[in-house]
Amino acid sequence: MIVVMKSGVKQEHVDHVVDLIRQYGLKDHIIVGTDRTVVAAIGDDRGMDTSAIENAPMVDEIVPILKPYKVASREVKSEPSVIPIGGGYEIGGKKFGVIAGPCSVENEKQLMQAAHAVKKAGAIGLRGGAFKPRTSPYEFQGLGEEGLKLLAKARDETGLSVCTEVMSISQMDMVAEYADVLQIGTRNMHNFNLLQAAGKTGKPVMLKRGWSATLKEFLLAAEYIINEGNQNVILCERGIRTHEQYVRNTLTLGIIPAVKHESHLPIVVDPSQGTGHAYMVPSMCKASLAAGADGLLIEVHPDPEHAMTDGAQSVTTETFAQVMDDLKRVAEAVDREM
Amino acid sequence: MIVVMKSGVKQEHVDHVVDLIRQYGLKDHIIVGTDRTVVAAIGDDRGMDTSAIENAPMVDEIVPILKPYKVASREVKSEPSVIPIGGGYEIGGKKFGVIAGPCSVENEKQLMQAAHAVKKAGAIGLRGGAFKPRTSPYEFQGLGEEGLKLLAKARDETGLSVCTEVMSISQMDMVAEYADVLQIGTRNMHNFNLLQAAGKTGKPVMLKRGWSATLKEFLLAAEYIINEGNQNVILCERGIRTHEQYVRNTLTLGIIPAVKHESHLPIVVDPSQGTGHAYMVPSMCKASLAAGADGLLIEVHPDPEHAMTDGAQSVTTETFAQVMDDLKRVAEAVDREM
Amino acid sequence: MIVVMKSGVKQEHVDHVVDLIRQYGLKDHIIVGTDRTVVAAIGDDRGMDTSAIENAPMVDEIVPILKPYKVASREVKSEPSVIPIGGGYEIGGKKFGVIAGPCSVENEKQLMQAAHAVKKAGAIGLRGGAFKPRTSPYEFQGLGEEGLKLLAKARDETGLSVCTEVMSISQMDMVAEYADVLQIGTRNMHNFNLLQAAGKTGKPVMLKRGWSATLKEFLLAAEYIINEGNQNVILCERGIRTHEQYVRNTLTLGIIPAVKHESHLPIVVDPSQGTGHAYMVPSMCKASLAAGADGLLIEVHPDPEHAMTDGAQSVTTETFAQVMDDLKRVAEAVDREM
């Protein structure tokens, strides 16, 4: 941490800051510049609220130096992590992994059609919500355990890994019983109790980035899970809230090289949530792979015009098959396998 | 809902959209404009995912018309709601209500000092976190039930209403036992299970706006609580995420007239979270009152330089007393009481 | 500037950074922390692109320390600036100054009605666009010089100071001939040639904040004007682009205490552009004054339903008179005069 003093600072102000730094158990180091004096505080301040020093007289600002995350960082583990997701499949290695399926599990016919279609096209996982976080209380909230049972049945029939969302701690055991991968949704990325509970299951966790989360917050959410002894975290970029209105969310693929730079965790992209429009999905699938993502999470529906949730952003099974063919060509061009 | 067709649409495309609208149980109404044909769908579509119609051929976009919230809206209840918060105090009437106290309950001495000081200065409620949602797992997570007991003790000593955060359903009963007002934090505004659980307690709920929540989403979160039979919802603006970096969050006071326009619920402002810097708090307190807010939620600490959390944005008890004096003058100027 | 090295850095990397710092004419100062080594570069680096050092091997990030603005900063001039705007009026002193009038000058009758009404209600300035920056080439672009002449006539009749926008260097002489205050619009805040040209006129400049400008960029835009020898800069907050859609722009009143903290320049608020809806304007006027702003820029139209531009955000002359009465009471409560 660097404490920047205002110009015109007196010795007593610097002394007071030095005192505070020592009270926090850190070492001080004063640098007198041409216009400004700064005091460096040396030591690990990750667990402290040293921003309180901003209140001291004549302090201009506090500049953190240490990255707040540890176990998710590349500094601690330099090789990329490869996460097993069940069914013999993995995310994070040379193979690019696609998880696809309907936004919500609506009924057996819909799910099985989707599952067989995505399996045939080359997906390694099946997505589908049994518990749905809905902005409005009047909207379809999911089939609950009945939906989980259908997902398990689809896995039995296809061999796909099943990835589905868990919204609260009380659902954790039930979802963990049926699912291969526990999805933490974007609305819950900052739900720290839920992150810890997911961590305790030991199951792979698909952690979606919060709507307005920074990269640091995203990696710290992963840190909450890993700190429970669960290394199996897959990050998922799904778009952020910006001023853009032609998309439901603004997909930010720049986070892919940034995550690779900062962390050993794999990252996949959800181009369905990340755009909100089915016509944009194929383009963003190819872009994600070319940018270096480790996989995709795509909404596929046998009949999007009648989907109960997220119809506008779901691609048909036919479009999905075409996308997979296209991705195979791109994968080869960027030295990935499918 | 209005379905806007692309230019160059053919009759078969319009017919197909009309079919879909009827399948959704709505009535259709076609308007042929000079450049565009639009199809209005008449009926209550709040529970449907009618955006799926966007997938139909030659559909350009879907424009919703109905507001998705009902019971939180001014259309359903035109007079402003006044919410009792315990101790004989209320939020939402002519009286402007200030709830103040430390970010975290740290120990008995700190809390009692803060409680007596804010009471003396004219606050009606005491805030203080016993369970703290922290971005990093390495940071202070709160005293838990011990903190709740201290809050209850402070209430006994001062008569202040106690407002404190509940982070998960498993804490709900415990927090409800000690607190007068249940705070749902910004990170949990979209945690729908938690909203429903808070609704079931019947206790007043202080609902903080999510970092990137729209006004619609904010009112729909209130709707989740009210739908459980609990009318006692107080909205709290606390800043949103934007590109601005000189503040921790961007406080948007324009939401005050907007909420008054759309809803009967009271709205208070948190200028501490909403700026991140103690020096900005007095200015934003006065602005919030002048803008028409019903109260404030302010972080006050006897010794901000040593606060365990949010020190940079906590004002001293002396500053708080000055702010309260200033607010009394502004209140008179805008026909409010304190 | 602080150069933060990655963990695991070797002496040769530090040596290379030290070399670069010296090549830039700065002094180096190495601090070895527990986890990280940082190199402080001492000296005035405001004119250099020292971010280039980020490219050096094992550099993690560059943290600037010096504020990039000088002459606009409070460090250079600690007393607030008071800007004369013609007609014996000022912005920036104890008196709170309101400039009001139509978005566009449409015709003589409309302008004179507006001018006399705002003068009677207590405004000190008349606003009105003769040159209009319009998002679409098909929209009304303003009356040009004819509009300027009408503004000058309104000044002659009312004694109000005239504030109007200049969009390009070629219009500068003409606008400066008629106007008392040159307005640089939000779309031109980064138009550095225009800023310099406005600076050269010596006339007071109303500088509107860019849609997505940071505080630093806003003050640096003022710096461009002041550097031409023109101290008469009034800053104007008018809302930024965010995810919020119930407003045209998100008004951020937190910038008022921030500007007062960083700069000696006065700041006024445009609540019309800053909300986009007439019903929000009275609330935001009072909030701006209470927050510490030095004045307002308000769109007032005798007949908003038929306004040629910005009708939705223009208040009637009757509403404006009421707002002025309300502001007088708030001004007294915050020790300002009107």
Next chain:
Amino acid sequence: MIVVMKSGVKQEHVDHVVDLIRQYGLKDHIIVGTDRTVVAAIGDDRGMDTSAIENAPMVDEIVPILKPYKVASREVKSEPSVIPIGGGYEIGGKKFGVIAGPCSVENEKQLMQAAHAVKKAGAIGLRGGAFKPRTSPYEFQGLGEEGLKLLAKARDETGLSVCTEVMSISQMDMVAEYADVLQIGTRNMHNFNLLQAAGKTGKPVMLKRGWSATLKEFLLAAEYIINEGNQNVILCERGIRTHEQYVRNTLTLGIIPAVKHESHLPIVVDPSQGTGHAYMVPSMCKASLAAGADGLLIEVHPDPEHAMTDGAQSVTTETFAQVMDDLKRVAEAVDREM
């Protein structure tokens, strides 16, 4: 345009809106829904400020239906436009075109090194700023005409098309004399007089998206140029302002399929401005191509550690050569040529 009335509306309010609609020369069409009455206004309202109707009593909101742009839209011209950029090169066809070079022209040696290197690696154009828009008046502002002459010399030596920024109308003739492509920078996308002046030259225009511009505003800026009779507009996505801080700007590749959906104009991507960090550039180059972009604008410098501007985001000539090799493979995978 659809005028949505508030619930509880009376016939007189609807009649008043109908009157207004007719005064604007449009036809009215009333639809009475279950909860709401809406009035559709039929006719071309692109040149009017019909939002003024929002002021009429009991109007809830105004919903536009017509897209405000015409000549830039795919409705008017369905085949993609291919823009000749000089030297026999084009942007917008099957060939993916890369324009590369230093941020600023610094001196002859630097420019010639860069020009020859990018030519050899397969670029079709040379970028380089002679006039630099700098946030601070203390920073390097470019070599001016001397820089333009160097660019022309580089073209003579390499055959590359030269793309360089024009910042003001007064520079237009001079820049047009030396350059093949006139670049309008992000800070000037809303500088409508400059857009018109660029349109009048007839030269190809590289139009960069404003920091906070919407898609509509971006296409309307192109419309300003095309309306002057100049069809040769190339759009350039270069990132927007968001809350993200690990990047200088947030690159939004979703705009590529959106532009292809809405417009016939080609779109290229600037991954240097769009990230701010050299290490992210190769990833974003490949992603842009895979997403369907028509080309790239990349900052390449022979010695980024000593670049006078934008060093942190400039790749070396070696990295650039590698990127071009990688792009050739991706191009083949997505049926493009280089």
